[in-house]
Amino acid sequence: MNDQENAKKYAGEASVNFIENGMKIGLGSGSTVYWMIRKLGEYVQKGLDITGIPSSHQTEAWAKQFSIPLTDFTQTQKLDIAIDGADEVDRQWNLIKGGGGALVREKVIAAAADRFIVIVDESKMVTNLGTFPLPVEILPFGWEVTSSRIASLSGKPVIRTNPDHDIVVSDNGNFIVDCDFGAIYDPKTLNHQLKQLTGVVDTGLFIQMADDVIVGYPDRTEIQSDR
Numbered sequence: 001m002n003d004q005e006n007a008k009k010y011a012g013e014a015s016v017n018f019i020e021n022g023m024k025i026g027l028g029s030g031s032t033v034y035w036m037i038r039k040l041g042e043y044v045q046k047g048l049d050i051t052g053i054p055s056s057h058q059t060e061a062w063a064k065q066f067s068i069p070l071t072d073f074t075q076t077q078k079l080d081i082a083i084d085g086a087d088e089v090d091r092q093w094n095l096i097k098g099g100g101g102a103l104v105r106e107k108v109i110a111a112a113a114d115r116f117i118v119i120v121d122e123s124k125m126v127t128n129l130g131t132f133p134l135p136v137e138i139l140p141f142g143w144e145v146t147s148s149r150i151a152s153l154s155g156k157p158v159i160r161t162n163p164d165h166d167i168v169v170s171d172n173g174n175f176i177v178d179c180d181f182g183a184i185y186d187p188k189t190l191n192h193q194l195k196q197l198t199g200v201v202d203t204g205l206f207i208q209m210a211d212d213v214i215v216g217y218p219d220r221t222e223i224q225s226d227r
């Protein structure tokens with residue numbers, strides 16, 4: 001395993017220490033979350049009684065693989081904790097998410113949780129957001145119009161495609177545009193401007209939602225609990 005993967009494993013596994021018996025847990029998406037789910041599965045095997053709501057089809061498949069009991073929002077509207085990765089984390093703990101395309105469900109889950117824990121390897125910690133292009137989920141209908149309106153906010157949107165050049169469809173049946181805004185100095189305002197555009201479902205900007213950030217290094221973790 002390379003250094004970055006080790007760091008993801010450290011961060012993912014450390015987050016499981018925050019989980020207590022009886023909790024309802026939001027399960028994020030991505031390769032760091034994989035390590036959290038795998039470790040959580042071990043705890044469940046040993047008798048930990050929890051239920052999870054997955055934020056993507058991939059996460060649901062992993063949760064089933066590791067025998068984690070699942071529920072959904074028809075059963076509960078409140079989660080004790082949500083644990084998720086991120087593509088970038090700035091100094092105020094604003095996030096860019098959505099590299100894996102699950103940003104909308106991830107945001108619904110984070111918003112429903114009493115505590116939102118972010119798990120990242122050290123490479124994700126940045127001074128300003130924006131090196132990673134911002135994912136924005138948009139409706140397929142008229143996506144060209146929505147995309148050009150995002151461009152008028154200086155976002156340079158690129159429709160997300162797979163290696164066969166087909167447009168990627170999110171778990172919600174929508175499209176994603178990856179937008180290069182340069183350095184994002186005011187993520188709150190940008191998020192607001194984007195969300196006002198008809199056709200935009202949501203953005204990968206998570207503004208001051210994180211309660212804790214667990215940063216993984218190749219040989220250790222650092223838990224940051226004060227913004």
Ligand SMILES: O=C(CO)[C@H](O)[C@H](O)COP(=O)(O)O
Pocket residue numbers: 028029030031032033084085086087096097098099100101102103106
């Ligand atoms: O937002 C996400 C998926 O939509 C992921 O959490 C984000 O892309 C980080 O993924 P990884 O842990 O694989 O680096």
